[in-house]
Amino acid sequence: MFNEREVVASILAGDVQAFERMVNEYQRLVYHVIDRLVKDGMDREDICQEVFIKVYRNLRSFQYRSKLSTWVASIAYRTALNYTRDNKRVGQISLDDYEGAGEQDDPERIFTNKDTAGYLRRLIEELPLPYKSVLVLYHINEFSYPEIGQITGMPEGTVKSHLFRARKFLKDKLKSQYKDEYVKRPG
Amino acid sequence: MSTSKDQDERLQQYIEQGLEEEALLASFEKEDIGLYRDVFQSLAEPREVVLSPGFTQRVAAAVQAEQDQLYSAKWALVALMACGFILLDIGVSAYGFHAGPSEHMLGLVWHFRWYALFALCCIFLIQALDQFLSRRRLAAF
Numbered sequence: 669m670f671n672e673r674e675v676v677a678s679i680l681a682g683d684v685q686a687f688e689r690m691v692n693e694y695q696r697l698v699y700h701v702i703d704r705l706v707k708d709g710m711d712r713e714d715i716c717q718e719v720f721i722k723v724y725r726n727l728r729s730f731q732y733r734s735k736l737s738t739w740v741a742s743i744a745y746r747t748a749l750n751y752t753r754d755n756k757r758v759g760q761i762s763l764d765d766y767e768g769a770g771e772q773d774d775p776e777r778i779f780t781n782k783d784t785a786g787y788l789r790r791l792i793e794e795l796p797l798p799y800k801s802v803l804v805l806y807h808i809n810e811f812s813y814p815e816i817g818q819i820t821g822m823p824e825g826t827v828k829s830h831l832f833r834a835r836k837f838l839k840d841k842l843k844s845q846y847k848d849e850y851v852k853r854p855g
Numbered sequence: 856m857s858t859s860k861d862q863d864e865r866l867q868q869y870i871e872q873g874l875e876e877e878a879l880l881a882s883f884e885k886e887d888i889g890l891y892r893d894v895f896q897s898l899a900e901p902r903e904v905v906l907s908p909g910f911t912q913r914v915a916a917a918v919q920a921e922q923d924q925l926y927s928a929k930w931a932l933v934a935l936m937a938c939g940f941i942l943l944d945i946g947v948s949a950y951g952f953h954a955g956p957s958e959h960m961l962g963l964v965w966h967f968r969w970y971a972l973f974a975l976c977c978i979f980l981i982q983a984l985d986q987f988l989s990r991r992r993l994a995a996f
Binding site: 682684687688691692695696699700703704712713716717720721724725784785788789792803807808832835836838839842843 | 863864867886887890891893894895896897898899900902904905906907910911912913914915917918919921922
């Protein structure tokens, strides 16, 4: 059983094994945040390591105002932002203006888009960062709206609206990509 | 025909909560239901964690190295301050009691000041080089 207060106290007392326990506990969470938010071609393992080193250095400042996992995720999120070169630009993009994976004219892509799951994965990867962050934190890491607010610094209402609009965007893109196929399927 | 915002919101809620009774979903287009099901399924898809087996140990080793470095830096600072105080004390005492010989001693030290400075720089350089090589070795681990 992972008791965060005990583990934090042990780490602060210099117990490296306790730190290893913490890494084991949260490596999945950190990896998922980094994996989805950081662009391809970057060494995810090195970035994950950087996150845990930051966690270690800043652990003394953790005040238990949130769950430890939320705090670790916020460090992972901010580290991922540092590695996303264009985070300032995408931060201003609205989904209304964003076309996303507009690849309908590319024959090769049309062929690969037969795979709905693969197409959706690519769409998620190409979403503007704020929307992608909310989707990842909610669906992959299973954080609640207030927790996502704490991690990203967005107001709760914005989190909810981003989540709704991101899902709707994915649905609409899927609809335009596959057109009649869903009508033929049994409900 | 595209659904209104409210309808989309309700449909997202129903599918997310697994409320899929026919009566509940009757007011929505079948196409939208199917599309949202795929979207939610894709979002819930478990992702593989691709970290090397020694990841935890690597992170712990990096943290341990940082801790050791901080620890030795603290002691080095304490030692340096102690040396400074001792030298100051010796200098003040020697000058107070035996002005002649201590002036000669200080003159000697002053004469070799560049050698002393060079030795000090070498010590710092070796330290820095050692840390750089240690970090590289750790990164390769």
